[in-house]
Amino acid sequence: MVAPKPRTPIDAGNCSIIGAVDALGDVWSILVLRELFLGIRRFNDIQGDLGISRSVLAARLARLVELGVVRTVAYQEPGDRVRHEYRPTRKGVGLLPLLVTLKTWGDEHLNLGVETVRITERESGEDVRVEFRTVSGKQVQPNQLVAQQISPAVVAGVRRNR
Amino acid sequence: MVAPKPRTPIDAGNCSIIGAVDALGDVWSILVLRELFLGIRRFNDIQGDLGISRSVLAARLARLVELGVVRTVAYQEPGDRVRHEYRPTRKGVGLLPLLVTLKTWGDEHLNLGVETVRITERESGEDVRVEFRTVSGKQVQPNQLVAQQISPAVVAGVRRNR
DNA sequence: TCTCTTAGTTCTTATCACGAACTCAGACGA
DNA sequence: TCGTCTGAGTTCGTGATAAGAACTAAGAGA
Numbered sequence: 001m002v003a004p005k006p007r008t009p010i011d012a013g014n015c016s017i018i019g020a021v022d023a024l025g026d027v028w029s030i031l032v033l034r035e036l037f038l039g040i041r042r043f044n045d046i047q048g049d050l051g052i053s054r055s056v057l058a059a060r061l062a063r064l065v066e067l068g069v070v071r072t073v074a075y076q077e078p079g080d081r082v083r084h085e086y087r088p089t090r091k092g093v094g095l096l097p098l099l100v101t102l103k104t105w106g107d108e109h110l111n112l113g114v115e116t117v118r119i120t121e122r123e124s125g126e127d128v129r130v131e132f133r134t135v136s137g138k139q140v141q142p143n144q145l146v147a148q149q150i151s152p153a154v155v156a157g158v159r160r161n162r
Numbered sequence: 163m164v165a166p167k168p169r170t171p172i173d174a175g176n177c178s179i180i181g182a183v184d185a186l187g188d189v190w191s192i193l194v195l196r197e198l199f200l201g202i203r204r205f206n207d208i209q210g211d212l213g214i215s216r217s218v219l220a221a222r223l224a225r226l227v228e229l230g231v232v233r234t235v236a237y238q239e240p241g242d243r244v245r246h247e248y249r250p251t252r253k254g255v256g257l258l259p260l261l262v263t264l265k266t267w268g269d270e271h272l273n274l275g276v277e278t279v280r281i282t283e284r285e286s287g288e289d290v291r292v293e294f295r296t297v298s299g300k301q302v303q304p305n306q307l308v309a310q311q312i313s314p315a316v317v318a319g320v321r322r323n324r
Numbered sequence: 325t326c327t328c329t330t331a332g333t334t335c336t337t338a339t340c341a342c343g344a345a346c347t348c349a350g351a352c353g354a
Numbered sequence: 355t356c357g358t359c360t361g362a363g364t365t366c367g368t369g370a371t372a373a374g375a376a377c378t379a380a381g382a383g384a
Contacts, residue, residue, distance in 0.1 A: 014273075014276075014278045015196075015268075015278050015279060016264070016265045016266075016267075016268025016269045016272060016273050016277075016278045016279060017192075017193070017196050017261055017264045017265050017268060017279060018193060018196070018268075019268045019272045019273065019278075020264040020265070020267050020268035020272060021189045021192055021193060021264060022189075023268075023272060024189070025189075026188065026189060027183045027184075027186070027187075027188060027189070028341095030179075030183055031179070031180060031183060034177075034179050034180070034309075037309045038309055038310065038311055039310075042361080042362090043361070043362050043363070044360095044361060044362070044363095047362095052341095052342095053341065053342050053343060054342095054343085054344095054362085054363065054364080055341080055342080055343085055363085055364070055365080055366095056340090056341060056342080057363090058362085058363055058364075079351070079352080080350080080351070080360085080361085081349070081350040081351065081360095081361090082350090083361065083362075084362095090305075091271050093304050093305050094267050094270065094271055094304060095267055096304045096307055096309075097263040097266070097267070097292055097294070097304065098260065098263045098264060098267065099179055099309070100263075100294070100307075101259040101260045101262075101263050101292075102178070102179045102182040102183060102260065103178045103179050103182070104178075104259070105178075105182050105256050105257055105259070105260065106177075106178025106179060106180075106181045106182035106185075107178045108256065109253050109256055110178060110181045110182060110185060111176075111178050111181065112321075114176075114317055114320050114321055115178075115312060115317075115320075116176045116177050116178045116181075116311070116312055116317055117177060117178060117179060117309060117310070117311050117312060118309070118310050118311075118312055119307055119308070119309050120307070120308050120310075121296050121300075121302045121306055121307065121308070122306045122307070122308050123306065124296065124300075126296035126297055126298060126300075127296065127297050128294050128295065128296055128297075128302050128307060129294070129295060129296075129297065130259055130263075130292055130293070130294060131292070131293050131294075131295055132259070132262070132290050132291070132292060132293075133290065133291060133293055134283050134286060134288035134289065134290055134291075135288055135289050135290075135291065136288060138283075138286075138288075140283045140290050142255050142256060142258045142259065143252075143255050144283055144284045144285065145258055145262075145281055145282070145283065145284070145290060146281070146282050146283070146284050147196075147199045147200055147258075147261070147279060147280070147281050148200065148201075148279070148280050148282075149200055149278070149279050149280075150277060150278055150279060150280055155276055155277075155278050158276050158277075159274075159276055162274070162276075190372095204330080204331090205330075205331050205332070206329095206330060206331070206332095209331095214372095214373095215372065215373045215374060215375095216331085216332070216333080216373095216374085216375095217332085217333070217334080217335095217372075217373080217374085218371090218372060218373075219332090220331085220332060220333075221372095241382065241383080242329080242330090242381080242382070243329095243330090243380070243381040243382065244381090245330065245331075246331095
């Protein structure tokens, strides 16, 4: 994979999409989260698996910790000193849908429908998919979606009334 | 926003998440798609709205077109020559869930629950959300999800049998 | 012919990723 | 006590690329 490139600060204004993208910083963050969700939680394991440079991995992990998406947890293997590994926080778990949508799109559009990562429910072991539904519960196809930005003034108003 | 940084090629192996992330290349691609879905489709409009440099925008658009995620459409305004604008293809529309998950996470975790972009169903105008469901239709909370990688050998086997 | 607009392209500079080597700290063996 | 091993980073030189400003292209209209 080609390394992510420098970005200049963008004004997120009031857009959560921009905010989220900016917070994550670059695609390595997403891939690091993938490792954590797959149960790969130690520095060297992540580094080897992704082939990311050590310095960049250290920086990304620090950023994710600072963001509150990842936390460090101490562990000690017998006959070894205390070390720590990385785990997603609740905020980090909130990013699982992102990985699932990437997987779904990749399986469908890049991998000809072949599944490469399995996402299942813990209890039943059933495969899990992402769906769109209206608040009233009706399922919606992607091409029926409309996106519109809410004006900054309106957003600011809502914020003030909190 | 700080500019995306160079990445070296990573072996996607058989992982669609890595494949998808690598295909998109960097976060600018996601933000460009955001513009297109919001109806901002012309070079100068996207450039001004995102504050992306012109050279990078041209490169990103070319990449998205090459990927088949975006296509150019000719248009002509009265008293003006023919120009073209950019629109998502079906493959591109398949990435809408990605934007919706980013928006949802950003609204919840970065923006204190304030909605900044509205995603609705075209017909009813109802707000749309992303949900996880098992294939049998049961709704699943993110913390009940388990991710596991499918071994490359298995994936290769499935591919051969197609 | 001159100017205006949109859509890029070119060029220079600054920044960041890469990758190899190095540091650090505790555990263990001799 | 000394040397070594291992995991987890940190440092540093080099090269690739984004930023940003300036320039080009090409048709429309005065």
